[in-house]
Amino acid sequence: MSSTPSASDFVAAVPSLAYLDRSPIDTDTPQQPSRCDITMDAIKSYIINHKLVPGDSLPTETELCQAVKASRSSVREAVRKLEALHIVKVVHGRGTFVGDLSLEPLVETLAFRAMVKATSKQDFSELRNVVQVRRSLDKGVAESIVAALKGTEQPELMEITDRMVERAEHGDSFLDEDIAFHSRLLAYANNTVLTQLSDSLWMVHMAVLPSLGLQVSAQLKDSAEAHRAMLDAALAGDADAYRRAVDDHYRPIDAILAAALDR
Amino acid sequence: MSSTPSASDFVAAVPSLAYLDRSPIDTDTPQQPSRCDITMDAIKSYIINHKLVPGDSLPTETELCQAVKASRSSVREAVRKLEALHIVKVVHGRGTFVGDLSLEPLVETLAFRAMVKATSKQDFSELRNVVQVRRSLDKGVAESIVAALKGTEQPELMEITDRMVERAEHGDSFLDEDIAFHSRLLAYANNTVLTQLSDSLWMVHMAVLPSLGLQVSAQLKDSAEAHRAMLDAALAGDADAYRRAVDDHYRPIDAILAAALDR
DNA sequence: CGAAATTTGTCCGTATGTATC
């Protein structure tokens, strides 16, 4: 299929993100773009210009070298950066493909940042902030969710909350049900960025909590009830009650994190 | 200062993020971790174990090679991936440092995703979703903001909104004032993750909009008024009014994006 | 099944550009 791509396939198409952060390190250095960064932008432009979608294959390393006129090392480093951002996906022996464009890079950075702050400064606020953002998202979409669910039947969501209370009564935790509930509920906002962002924040939470030696446990019963209250409020069309239920739901976990802060 | 680091400095400390997405590409392949990924985790562990913070310097490439027992190429590729995530920052001729751990990787991925969907599928919903998430965040923290500002004086915020209405009356846009207003307001939620996330979403918005040939313009006056209404509601301690003002504020821009969707 | 071709993974050596002293 693909004849070796020409250099013109790689020109300008993707917006440069040259605003933002002067990092604490670079004092004033303009620091001209390296071959690696040029190649990175070129590959991004190639994807845009060819209207590729996740899963589509990209030219081989050697083809990229010719097109961008860079050495294999430089191309490989550029591809690595794009891989870290999930913009491309590399499979040994098969080739390079357009990545899933998921928000996992955010998870990686946030989780690491929480670890750094926790270990270097004994500052656990980062994790608490992550959870509070998730709570804000849940509350912020209250009206959309309530509008979508008002007067409907939600047997699947009902079943999930039933399992929660059941497991809570046996003293078991219900992490799977928890994430499933929030994902399904937020899905009614019809916004993939929202649901993926919420899921990502939850992953940060789950990845960092055990590393800090904190336990989830505690108030299982109340948490299960809060989920049910959220659902009831949504079905009843009561946005205020929904927001209150969200607060009730996050109160126990926030208490744990707040306690870890003082200690 | 730093004697050449030993291998033991790099062992396990950082939580693996091996959950999540099977991408649309990899069918079932277990795909053992490459030298590059091992090195990546090792460097992350080094940062955690040594309690380094943004700006601190890391061992040189050659030292890293000896410690991890990998070639320069592998180490460089690992560093590139970490650089893409803003976990490290590399300065030519000086060395490698701990990065700013900002949320720019999210901006990069989201902006690119919006471009891909827009150009390949004529699907502009991604950008609209980004804006709606930002709106949800603003609404979700209404109660915190209102609680923090109720009964206070806010001369700086007042001045910003004054400049907005002034510029609106002259037919000028006020992007700088807009971002400044939201940043300062959200700052009262006392949550760095929240403010940075909001800023990042705004950057995605600004980066993608012009690339799609869409204009911001439109209803400058209403937008300026809505900002003032948000501030008034906060000072008055009225969370409901605050949320309504947020909706008013986002209505014009959402209308523009919705129109782009239909066309 | 096996051999060959394709493609990425890893390593090495060398030369160059950049920053610091």
Next chain:
DNA sequence: GGATACATACGGACAAATTTC
């Protein structure tokens, strides 16, 4: 300016994974 330390860039060689025949 010179010396040193460091990252950048290149090209070649071989290994490992995958596909194809």
